[in-house]
Amino acid sequence: MLYIGLMSGTSLDGVDGALVDFSDEGTRSLGDAYIAFPASLRADLMALQSAGQNEIEREALAANQLVRHYADCVAMLLSNAGIGPDAIAAIGAHGQTIRHRPELGFTRQLNNPALLAELTGIDVIADLRSRDVAAGGQGAPLVPAFHQAIFNLPGHTRVLANIGGIGNISVLHADGTVTGYDTGPGNALMDGWALQHLGQPYDANGAWAATGQPIPALLAELLNEAYFALPAPKSTGRDLFHADWLNSKLASHPHATPADVQATLTQLTAASLAQAIVRDGAQAETVYVCGGGAQNASLMAALAAELPGMAVESTEALGVAPSQVEALAFAWLAWRFTQRKPGNLPAVTGAQGLRVLGALYPR
Ligand SMILES: Nc1ncnc2c1ncn2[C@@H]1O[C@H](COP(=O)(O)OP(=O)(O)O)[C@@H](O)[C@H]1O
Numbered sequence: 001m002l003y004i005g006l007m008s009g010t011s012l013d014g015v016d017g018a019l020v021d022f023s024d025e026g027t028r029s030l031g032d033a034y035i036a037f038p039a040s041l042r043a044d045l046m047a048l049q050s051a052g053q054n055e056i057e058r059e060a061l062a063a064n065q066l067v068r069h070y071a072d073c074v075a076m077l078l079s080n081a082g083i084g085p086d087a088i089a090a091i092g093a094h095g096q097t098i099r100h101r102p103e104l105g106f107t108r109q110l111n112n113p114a115l116l117a118e119l120t121g122i123d124v125i126a127d128l129r130s131r132d133v134a135a136g137g138q139g140a141p142l143v144p145a146f147h148q149a150i151f152n153l154p155g156h157t158r159v160l161a162n163i164g165g166i167g168n169i170s171v172l173h174a175d176g177t178v179t180g181y182d183t184g185p186g187n188a189l190m191d192g193w194a195l196q197h198l199g200q201p202y203d204a205n206g207a208w209a210a211t212g213q214p215i216p217a218l219l220a221e222l223l224n225e226a227y228f229a230l231p232a233p234k235s236t237g238r239d240l241f242h243a244d245w246l247n248s249k250l251a252s253h254p255h256a257t258p259a260d261v262q263a264t265l266t267q268l269t270a271a272s273l274a275q276a277i278v279r280d281g282a283q284a285e286t287v288y289v290c291g292g293g294a295q296n297a298s299l300m301a302a303l304a305a306e307l308p309g310m311a312v313e314s315t316e317a318l319g320v321a322p323s324q325v326e327a328l329a330f331a332w333l334a335w336r337f338t339q340r341k342p343g344n345l346p347a348v349t350g351a352q353g354l355r356v357l358g359a360l361y362p363r
Pocket residue numbers: 008009010011012013014016163164165166187188191201202203204205206290291292293295296297323326
């Protein structure tokens with residue numbers, strides 16, 4: 001039986017889908033699809049990231065919109081593969097994070113899995129983070145368990161750096177243990193700045209950032225954020241790294257040019273990832289990057305410059321397209337659920353133990 005993973009992350013860009021065959025012989029990707037969100041849905045999702053009027057109704061309506069895009073993504077995967085819904089055992093549907101407050105005992109991924117089951121005729125596994133939080137964990141990151149399952153090379157240390165809206169690392173240690181946590185901002189702050197100053201959802205290839213120069217004093221202030229020095233387990237989101245956070249730091253740099261700020265934000269993502277990699281994965285020879293940040297040449301160059309002696313490549317070098325890794329991970333979590341096998345790594349999330357993650361909405 002085949003599985004579908006649907007991932008829409010903190011970048012709010014759209015949904016990545018993966019069609020996957022899991023078996024004892026390994027993991028085989030049979031197709032991928034991407035559906036970009038219209039600007040109106042992005043704006044609605046962005047507005048739901050912080051408190052506002054009439055949130056319950058706005059959340060429900062946005063969830064219905066989101067799930068219609070999820071269903072389109074599923075239809076595209078099925079039609080490209082020439083198969084019907086009956087061939088799919090389950091969809092792992094992440095939903096859209098609108099609050100992440102594990103310290104208060106909750107994380108909320110907006111979703112309507114009942115509607116997705118109705119639209120697709122496929123079993124849907126949703127709400128994949130809450131059980132880990134209920135067990136005292138961060139509920140994030142969840143991808144390290146999947147990274148270990150498919151990228152582990154016994155006797156070697158490997159680092160995976162996932163650069164979505166937020167950045168996170170997985171360190172697959174030579175002894176088989178795994179370290180992983182959110183490192184801080186990935187693309188989210190850069191995207192917001194590009195939207196504000198270029199009117200574009202992101203700085204394509206980091207070309208705009210390349211025209212600027214990082215501002216050392218501003219970079220130091222940004223890196224002074226307490227989150228970066230916190231010990232793991234830890235996870236973060238737009239709850240902390242949002243436009244107001246950036247604007248409060250910019251207040252003391254009124255003459256900074258927008259391009260220099262973009263260069264500084266690029267450096268912030270690279271430096272915070274590199275600090276974490278040096279702290280926990282210094283034995284690795286190569287850092288494998290996935291997520292949309294792998295498409296940002298300025299960011300990749302900045303990360304390589306921060307990690308002398310380590311190669312920085314995309315996961316393409318391991319045979320997996322960088323945009324696909326997280327969608328594959330959510331297909332894998334759906335597979336784990338159907339086997340009633342745990343999906344979390346307590347050493348990563350801080351949960352009290354292994355837990356089966358998700359809830360089933362039967363077709
Ligand atoms: N060609 C590109 N140049 C620069 N950045 C890109 C490019 N393509 C994608 N990105 C970045 O990747 C982000 C999407 O990455 P993704 O892995 O989907 O993140 P998330 O999991 O948070 O949704 C975009 O918002 C953008 O910042």
